[in-house]
Structure formats: C-alpha cells, structure tokens
Amino acid sequence: MTTYPSGKLSEEKVFKDPVHRYVHVRDKLIWDLIGTAEFQRLRRIRQLGTTYMTFHGAEHSRFNHSLGVYEIIRRIVDDVFQDREEWDNNERLVSLCAALLHDLGHGPFSHSFEKVFHLDHEDFTQAIILGDTEVNAVLRRMGNRFPKDVAEVIAKTYRNKLVVSLISSQIDADRMDYLQRDAYFTGVSYGHFDMERILRVMRPREDQVVIKHSGMHAVEDYIMSRYQMYWQIYFHPVTRSAEVILTKILHRAKHLHEKNYEFKQPPRHFYSIFEGKVTVEDYVKLDESIIMFYFQTWQEEEDAILSDLCRRFLNRNLFKYIEFNPNSQVKMKMWMELTQLFKKAGIDPDYYLVIDSSSDLPYDFYRPGEEEERLPIHLLMPSGELRELSRQSEIVEAISGKKRTDHKLYFPQDAIDQLSSKRKVKEQIRKLLFEEMR
Secondary structure, eight states, X not given: OOOOTTOEXXXXXXXXXXXXXXXXXXXXXXXXXXXXXXXXXXXXXXXXXXXXXXXXXXXXXXXXXXXXXXHHHHHIIIIISTTOTTOOGGGHHHHHHHHHHTTTTOOTTHHHHHHHHTOOHHHHHHHHHHSSSHHHXXXXXXXXXXXXXXXXXXXXXXXXXXXXXHHSSSSOXXXXXXXXXXXXXXXXXXXXXXXXXXXXXXXXXXXXXXXXXXXXXXXXXXXXXXXXXXXXXXXXXXXXXXXXHHHHHHHHHHHHHHTTOOOSSOOGGGHHHXXXXXXXXXXXXXXXXXXXXXXHHHTTOSXXXXXHHHHXXXXXXXOEEEEOOTTOHHHHHHHXXXXXXXXXXXXXXXXXXXXXXXXXXXXXXXXXXXXXXXXXXXXXXXXXXXXEHHHHOHHHHHHBTOOEXXXXXXXXXXXXXXXXXXXXXXXXXXXXXXXXXX
C-alpha cells in the first residue's frame, strides 16, 4: 500500500469534545479528510433531525458524531488491538477513515428526507467517497484502491469482516458514540454506560470483535441504555409530530412541482431530487440551512397547505396525537370515517391525518434465513470458546428478538377547533378523536 506523504502530522491536533474529552488526530490523512468540503458540510446537518423541537439541547451535528466515532475506533486500534495476534495493523487507516466518513452521505433532516425521496444515505456516502470529490482526492493519495476499500467497509462488503464489525454491528463505535452523545445533548441519563470498560475488554477475532466474559455486565448496561434511548428519545411522539409535518412539506412541494405550480420561491435545490435524477454534486449542496430557507419563504406561497405546514414547522405548532393501532379493524374503520369527515370539513387528510409507526429490535441473535443478518455479540469465555451473549445474560435474553412497535395518529387539533361554520362535522371529528384520548 502506498504511504501517505509525511504520514504523521508534525504535531498532534486535538478537538475538545464534551463526550470523549478530546479527539486526537495524528495522521495527516485524517486531518486532510476533516478539512474537505464534503466533511465540513456535516456541521450543517443535525445528528437528531427534529429532536431539537422536543429536547432543546439536541442541536449537535453529524460532524460532532463522526469525530466521536473516529475517536472510539482510534482508541480501539491504537490502544486495545495494537500488537494483538489477530489484528492486522495494515487495516488501521482504512478503519479510521471508514469511522470518520461513515455518515458522509446523510441529507438534511436525515431519515425523514430519505423516506420522502426514497434515498439511502449509505449509497450517497459511498458515492461521495468514490466520486469526483475532495474526499476522494484525499483518499487516493493512499493509492487508487484505497477509496474503494473505505467504501466497502461502509457497504459491509469489505474482505476483512473484523474491520466491518468495528463500524457496524450490534456493539460498534457508531452506536457507542451516538448513545452517549445524544444522551448528553438531550440532557437525559438513559444513554450512559461504561464505554471505557467495554473498550478494555474488546478482543479481535477472525471476523468480528468479541467481548471478554468479565465485561458482560458493561455490555448489558449498553444494551439497556440503547433500549431506553430509542423509546424515550428517538421515538418520542412530539419529535415524530415534527417529522410528520416535515415529510408532508416535502411531499407537498414535490406534488406542486409535478403539477407545474408557479412557486414564488422556486425550489431549485430540489429539482433533481423531485425528478429522481439526483447527482452527488447536487446532493452535497443540500444541508439544513438550505431547507430552512425554503420553509421560511414558502410561508408566503399561495398554496394554503404548503404555507400552513411551513408555518407550523418553523413556529413549532405541531400536530396532536392519539394511540392508534392500524392492525385493528375497529381503528381502521374509525380512520376511514375520520378521512371522510376531514374532507367534509375542508381539511386535506393526506396532509393532516397521518398514521406514524416506529419500531425497534434492541438485540437479536442470528436467525438463519432472515433477510438482514444481525451479527450477535459473542463473549470470550475463560476457556477460549465463544458464547452468544443472550445465552449467558438473563437480562439480554429477556429482550432478545422482541420487536416493539408504537403507532400514533397525528392531526391538527387547532384546525379542528376552528371549524366554526361546520359545527356538526367538528363535533363528529372531536367525538371520534377525543374519545380515544380519554
């Protein structure tokens, strides 16, 4: 492998970090990657999308998180794995680069944006790494094959599965950073676990990272913290209300564009996305400041739905919600009745009556034949044998393979309350909705 010219910086650089105290950069390659336009763009994309509307401290960025994941991997490969027989130190730089760049392809408001336009941030991460970009130019200084190696780690197709498991598994650097970072910035205590202990008991094995049996309780703590964070933070119903409005704004703008509606502020940054022809060049121009600019100006649009949804999002006038199970025939009958009543009331149910579902599987072991292979966490026993975690831990066994799903029905209570000229319809809607709320 070609050596990067003057491989080490003349002096170590550090970033002060609220979670890891310091992020250390000694390699010129890493320092140059951080300075690229594509990586700096991550400063303008929040890590937690619309969560700042629920937890006002959640303003941290994908840039913060990416540096954090890099720092965890740096500690593993430089301190924990160094000189261990089953670790090949030639994989050090590819591991560090994949850690740093793993979220490079996230769009503004990440998962909501992807859902509306059927995009995949991992595809864009690989496209940026392999495309005509500053990131690619920096990586190629390590050799023409090197960008492909980094992209393959992120795609989980890299030849060394141990490297892949560091970045993407059920106990990886990505999760270990975001759980602690998101807990810190939201101000909750759920995401805390003893990461230092977990790092100390990690061991490299042929195709995955394993954990010494003596560290099992630290891993239990990590899994429970992940479970709590999903239900208390990531799936918070108020955050999801903001996401619902955000996705409906984007759907409405796309619909209007397709109908040749004349925008006062034409959505030029969205054209290639609306038309399903998005290029890497167009994609990296998108960040949350661009999106918010359009939302700000679209408040003045003639289209009542677009302007109302944008006002709601910017001013945090969110939808209310009730528990709602779409698998229940009674509930779906109620939803169909509400749909008709909303139409009578002049409230478009496509935009203002929305079922939203969230689900999570906190831990699972490998089940042959499943579409997504979930590599289980293995404990390294004193005898040298490996045992799957849930076989040893009663706590983990209790939640293994148990998918939990939450459904909500979102609606604009204020718009219903203002239906003064359609009193009968208003009362019918209120009766259906608010009987459910009691």
